[in-house]
Amino acid sequence: MASASPARLLLDWYDRHARRLPWRVAPEDRKLGEIPDPYRIWLSEIMLQQTTVAAVKDYFEKFCRLWPTVEDLAAAPEEDVMKAWAGLGYYSRARNLKKCAETVASDHAGRFPEDEKTLQTLPGIGPYSAAAIATIAFDRHAAVVDGNVERVLTRLFRIETPLPDAKPQIKAQMGELTPEKRPGDFAQAVMDLGATICTPKRPACALCPWRDICAVQSSELAETLPRKAPKKQKPTRFGAAFVAVDPATGAVLLRRRPPKGLLGGMTEVPGSDWSEDFDTEAALEHAPFPADWRKRMNEVKHTFTHFHLRLAVYRADLAAESLNASARDWWSTPDMLSEEALPTVMRKALTAALD
């Protein structure tokens, strides 16, 4: 009897052990001819970029509740989409999500294209997402490569070429490995294997369905793969944030960030620019208007993709009416605050000011 193929080994493991993502329909629960909702597959794949399943889950359900179809999302105000995305990070994903929904609604009659090439022309859909959507939503044969796949395959085949130079080889190997039947389940199985068994540190080789065919199984080498270029250390930037509070209502003064760049289009409290040579002694010069600003004891520490941030937080209590209304600023009462498009660093600043 011929030995089982690698794909068969993995799919058997997947059918027995793998946790299934809540929004992906299991093959056995699928009615004949029924396909998973491409809109939901697309939405989940965009959210899962650089983000864990645990972090995505509640956001995914909220988006499905607010906008059940791609047409609903296309018709939604971008402002509402940014609010619903607030806290998930990488906010350009939310802007591109909205653009993509509009394109699908207007140029594709509300239906997602089924082939990888066309999918990749849509905003926010790159090589990974295009392959994932084509194979999971449309059962197309595609080589899905994300960080998990890179880790699993560099170990399985002992690929010691550093990333990103190894990407073409990994893509080709994934293409050869992917079976004609159930290609989408296979892709999800490899990613699931990477998330649960073939982990970056201390992989559980003893539990791996590929242990007998893996080039580095249970060896010291496994943890060192995939090889990557050494990463440079993050600099620290400094700045000040100013929280104005209306004592009568508890409302705080907010404003909108510029549409592009860091935290583009998101809501913030007034503050200085952030720089490595920020003069903390002269922070009050950056206040949005003169007031009795009091420095809070605890500063805000936050880490972005490529720098650390330390923010001095100032608070002033003043009546909202005493301030000349600016077109770009608004007061937000405590019950409205949770719905504002506030990124995590701004929620930290508000906590430091209000607690």
Place this chain on the structure above:
DNA sequence: AAGTCGGGGTA
């Protein structure tokens, strides 16, 4: 090819 974009989980 390198830089820009958050945030949470681990050790």
Place this chain on the structure above:
DNA sequence: TACCCAGACTT
């Protein structure tokens, strides 16, 4: 602390 990332876009 300091790592690890379930990528895509811009320059």
